[in-house]
Amino acid sequence: MRHLVWITVIVGFVLLMTLSWGKEQASDFLGRDDGRTRGNLQAPITLVEYSDFTCGFCLKFFQETWPRIRDKYIETGKVRFLYRDFPRAFQGPGVDAAIAARCAGDQGRYWQMHDRLFTNGGGLDESAFQRHAKAIGLDQPVFVTCLKEARHTDPIFQDRSEGVSLGFRGTPGFVLLRTRGGEQEKEPPIVIPGAFPFEVFEEQIDRLLGVADAKGKG
Secondary structure, X not given: OHHHHHHHHHHHHHHHHHHHHOHHHOOHHHHOOOOOXXXXXXXXXXXXXXXXXXXXXXXXXXXXXXXXXXXXXXXXXXXXXXXXXXXXXXXXXXXXXXXXXXXXXXXXXXXXXXXHHHHOOXXXXXXXXXXXXHHOOOOHHHHHHHHHHOOOHHHXXXXXXXXXXXXXXXXXXXXXXXXXXXXXXXXXXXXXXXXXXXXXXXXXXXXXXXXXXXXXXX
């Protein structure tokens, strides 16, 4: 019964977002691949997460919902997953952690750092970042320089601005869109505004997969 209530709420919100954007206003930036991508690049469905490393509900999603999405949809090639930064404050540990993850990404270790920042809760400071960097085999001097220069700050807040344009005011926020060949289909995305249970994602993804399958056979 509780899941039914959640699904009813999300369907209502999705309808509002579809009406406000319209078919011709689906934002091109949603499908952008900047390297923070998991799964099949040619997947028919893309799931975009807007998140903050200090967010308790984002941690809840990572611990409880993400493993089930990963196992059922990402590892089977059905869904491509993209991560976007949405720091809740304009400075502090959320921004610092996002910079640390991107600095690790410069050395090809974005997801290893991302997962450790969520798995090893607390201690989102430079000493913790350096411990993670050592554990995942980063070049420490290069990583520390990247942290100090903070050159990834502007792209982080570009992510945030895009999330705000989608209607997000907190984290996490998710967008589901049907894709083909890695390019966004010109149809309204589905917005999931919060850490809803797996069943909500499952219902929406399965519905989109059914539509994608039908179009593929058409």
